[in-house]
Amino acid sequence: MEIKTADFITSMANYGNFAGKGLPQIAVAGKSNVGKSSLINKLCRRNKLARTSATPGKTRLINVFELNREFHLIDLPGYGFAKVDKQEKARWGKMMQDYFEQADELRHVLCLVDIRHDPTEDDKQMNLFLRQMGIPFTVIATKADKISRGARQKQLAPICRALLVQPWEVICWSSEDGTGRDQLLALLEKVLTEETANQSYEVDGEPEPDDVHTMEQPT
Numbered sequence: 001m002e003i004k005t006a007d008f009i010t011s012m013a014n015y016g017n018f019a020g021k022g023l024p025q026i027a028v029a030g031k032s033n034v035g036k037s038s039l040i041n042k043l044c045r046r047n048k049l050a051r052t053s054a055t056p057g058k059t060r061l062i063n064v065f066e067l068n069r070e071f072h073l074i075d076l077p078g079y080g081f082a083k084v085d086k087q088e089k090a091r092w093g094k095m096m097q098d099y100f101e102q103a104d105e106l107r108h109v110l111c112l113v114d115i116r117h118d119p120t121e122d123d124k125q126m127n128l129f130l131r132q133m134g135i136p137f138t139v140i141a142t143k144a145d146k147i148s149r150g151a152r153q154k155q156l157a158p159i160c161r162a163l164l165v166q167p168w169e170v171i172c173w174s175s176e177d178g179t180g181r182d183q184l185l186a187l188l189e190k191v192l193t194e195e196t197a198n199q200s201y202e203v204d205g206e207p208e209p210d211d212v213h214t215m216e217q218p219t
């Protein structure tokens, strides 16, 4: 897959309807300043598509981008930003809860963590939440350019332990030098192709493989 078009659609304080809603969605989640907006820009090769900042807490709304007129990329507001009061934290919690409960089109979440740091309690909670909701996700270790190639695998160990994933499932990413871009494009293609396959199941009206059980009767 290559990204041919990328358009900003809208910013929302409360998740709801927006123009073009209905396409499959891929969400980008992670703590504030981890590099969510930068990843979107690098992926789309558009420097100013999503607003980035060295000051944490830049993205406080749910931002929607439409890529290839085929799917929506959702830039979620970052968590774990120390400088917010209780009220703001509660607002964030509600916004995220509403999003995950209502986004029927959500197909996959990119969970960003900084490759240099152990995941935080917030990262672990997000991870647990996605597992409980049964939402597929991929861990993306950002800012890989900040450490040497040799140090990357070592750095992945505590991340994998905390988030219960295997090292080969993690994408090492850099919005500076493009590390991981091909891998992420391949992942998106896979997720969106599965999407089409599922749709054709519904059109055919055939049962999905998961629905076909042979139950043994207790004797």
Ligand SMILES: Nc1nc2c(ncn2[C@@H]2O[C@H](COP(=O)(O)OP(=O)(O)OP(=O)(O)O)[C@@H](O)[C@H]2O)c(=O)[nH]1
Residues within 6 Å of the ligand: 030, 031, 032, 033, 034, 035, 036, 037, 038, 039, 051, 052, 053, 054, 055, 056, 057, 058, 059, 060, 077, 078, 079, 142, 143, 144, 145, 146, 173, 174, 175, 176
């Ligand atoms: N070296 C390096 N810096 C990065 C990378 N990704 C992001 N940054 C820097 O990290 C800072 C935060 O990046 P953002 O993309 O704004 O982070 P965010 O996760 O969107 O932050 P919030 O919107 O506050 O949640 C900026 O100064 C970026 O330039 C990366 O891969 N490598």
Ligand SMILES: [Mg+2]
Residues within 6 Å of the ligand: 036, 037, 038, 051, 052, 058, 059
């Ligand atoms: Mg941001």
